[in-house]
Amino acid sequence: MANHADHSDADDHAHPVAPREISHPVLWALGLFASTGALAAVFFHQIDAGRAHARGEPVINLAKAGGGEPDHGALIADISQPVLDQGEILYGKNCASCHGAKGDANPNNTVPAPRNFKTESMKNSLGNGPYAFYHVLTDGYGASMPAFKNLTPAERYAVTHFVRETMIKPSNPAYAAKDPAATTAKIPAAGSSAAGGAQVPPHLVAPPALLPELLAAWSHEDAPRRQAVSAWLETARVGASADLVAPLERLVEIARTQPGRADALLSTVRSGDQAAFITVLVNDAGAGSTDPRFTLMPAPQVQALYARLAQAAGAGVSQ
Ligand code: HEC
Incomplete structure (x- = not known):
């Protein structure tokens, strides 16, 4: 028994368990070469993908940067709760100061008075529909209703829907009309550079005066x-x-x-x-x-x- 134990001890010392290390300068060089190659392949693949992407877009798409016309049809159709909620927040921040929290007041005593959404109809030439409302927010109206170009098109429609659904419709359904055909005809196509879209080709941008x-x-x-x-x-x-x-x-x-x-x-x-x-x-x-x-x-x-x-x-x- 003791003999056997002795034997096994001696065995352990004679054959160390650690595996032989495989390390050689040539192996290192090959490894580095292969991994550099792999990284370069990924890099050039990305560059090529980028170039191909750029070739597919001959005009810089300013619509993505805030120019160009949004998809009016989709924005007009979306009267979902999240949109109304967003509109409520934006109304509180941008409109309540003049139109009153409920849309029927004139807290600043502005002259002419801001539109009373509960009793008055719209006066702009496009009518009472959502696009007409959006258009008022985009270009302003008269001397005292400011333009809200700082709001994105989606935000302008969110306020539009909030005011129309919660202020105009309940007390003044007649003024919550859809856009009449004459107005619908004027709604620019999505991505076009029509009214308010300011999609300016780079060569038309005036250079600085010194140039x-x-x-x-x-x-x-x-x-x-x-x-x-x-x-x-x-x-x-x-x-x-x-x-x-x-x-x-x-x-x-x-x-x-x-x-x-x-x-x-x-x-x-x-x-x-x-x-x-x-x-x-x-x-x-x-x-x-x-x-x-x-x-x-x-x-x-x-x-x-x-x-x-x-x-x-x-x-x-x-x-
Ligand atoms: C600085 C004050 C002021 C602010 C801020 C303001 N409005 Fe007005 N708004 C007015 C006045 C004044 C008028 C009436 C202008 C007129 O009749 O000439 C008006 C008119 C309107 C009209 C009616 C246009 C028409 O065709 O009759 C709408 C719609 C409107 N505002 C929506 C809004 C919304 C939405 C906001 C917030 C995003 C807003 N306003 C922020 C002052 C303001």
Whole structure:
């Protein structure tokens, strides 16, 4: 018995249970290579999927970003409780202050008075239907009923349904009419860019005001004008008296950064209009500010500068 136990103990020590470790630089390299490959495959697959998706949508769909027309038919049809609940919250936040919590008051004493939903009919030309109501919320009505473009179309319909179902219908069923055919005909199709939908193609969006000037300065069409201005300033600079060097250098800088202003200076000098020249010189190209380098310049120096520039422009003014 003891012998047997001894034997088994000795066996355990002779054969350790830990499995042999399989590790080799080549195996590691292969493993890393394979996993990098797999990640790259996933990555490029996603990029391809993205590209294919983009190719399927030639126009950037601004409807998703809030432009474009919603599906009016579906929104008009959905008078479910969640919609009414949402409408109630939105009414409290956006409308009660003027129309009263129950839709029949004028807490702000607005003139004209807000529409009394319990007694009055709608006055807009589209009538009393839900689309007409939505349209009022989209564009406003008269001078005192504001537009609610901050509400999404679905939110505007939610308020519409809440007011119509809980305020107009119970006390004024005649005014809770459906949209008449003449109005239904005007309801834009879902996703269209009709009234109120503002789906603006990117090329029609006006660029910021600074851009055209910069582009003009860089465009080839502008090159002769710029050359005339810089030749003129260069002529004036050569051999100018010491006190005119700094202002002339400033003008060269203006020609580079504000070509329109430099151009205007050249034409005032060419037409011999010293007063206009000083105005353009001192005023920072309509930006509302004045150019300190020239406002602080003594009058005789301004005159000398003008004379120098006039001479350079070939206006024949003696210095
Ligand atoms: C700043 C005050 C003010 C707020 C806020 C306001 N309204 Fe009005 N609303 C008015 C006034 C005033 C009129 C009447 C305008 C008129 O007759 O010229 C009016 C008219 C209306 C009309 C009738 C338009 C028609 O065709 O006769 C509807 C519908 C309406 N409001 C709904 C709403 C809803 C819904 C809200 C909230 C989302 C709201 N209003 C928020 C002041 C307000």
